[in-house]
Amino acid sequence: MSERTTTDGVNEAEPLVALRCEAHTYPDGTVGMHDVEFAVHPDEVVALVGGNGSGKSTLLEHLNATLVPDEGELRVTGQAVTNENKAHARREVGFVFQDADTQIVAPTVLDDVLFGLHNYGVPADEAERRAREALATVDASHLEDRIPHYLSGGEKRLVGLAGVLVLEPSVIVLDEPFAGLDPERSRLVADRIRRIDAEGISVVLSTHDLDTAAAIADRVCVMADGGVVSSATPQEVFYDDDLLERANLHPPSTVRIARDAGLETDARPVTETELVALLDEGSAGTDGGAVAHTGTEPTD
Structure with missing residues (x-):
């Protein structure tokens, strides 16, 4: 775990992503998030933790404009995101969903990682080089000819990660990347997140696995009742009994x-x-x- 944050857990550099959301209400009237200010800074890993229904997934989906606040603003690499430039947010903020199958669309792993590059018009030779580099970064080169449908859950997560990494985003967001994985597969995915962090890409992840969050995060943001109730170092968060009790978490x-x-x-x-x-x-x-x-x- 690196030492790149201030004593209050906040990196001093200009944010890559800055979200201000006064409210987000779903069509059925459920308030998913309210009064949230959240930023992602260069060169950091942020773990988002909280009980079920606390708003973690809602917040994550605002970071690349999959969802937009009813009131508020999203800025990505200094640009205000509007309906006209959502593509900028989605290019700079790569999103790996909890259900990896929703992102896998091609007949082989290599084809799947190439898919986004082809959509952006990257020449074939360059696209193939970048796709193989992305698979190598997550240590999944041996999977390139495999049929995604037959991969394990952990392998699918790595393929989804490579498919986002290949687009060279500034930030990668992962929604519950360890959900449903056995301990060995969880360690594998956590190691690949560390490797991506070492490449200089910021990472935001939501998780119920507080042991892994403590091991890989520079900063931990705690959510409860649709709001961020703390943003600090793992040492500050995980030794604060009142905070953990409020968020229905155990150390x-x-x-x-x-x-x-x-x-x-x-x-x-x-x-x-x-x-x-x-x-x-x-x-x-x-x-x-x-x-x-x-x-x-x-x-x-």
């Missing part, structure tokens, strides 16, 4: 273990790596190998 497992072990709260580990380092540090400071912060006696 990541690392936070629970750290507290059960009696570790000092100002250390605030949120990842397994941070927790192990803290435990090793405590063990090194004791004769018997017990953790210094726990106050417990070493046992045989």
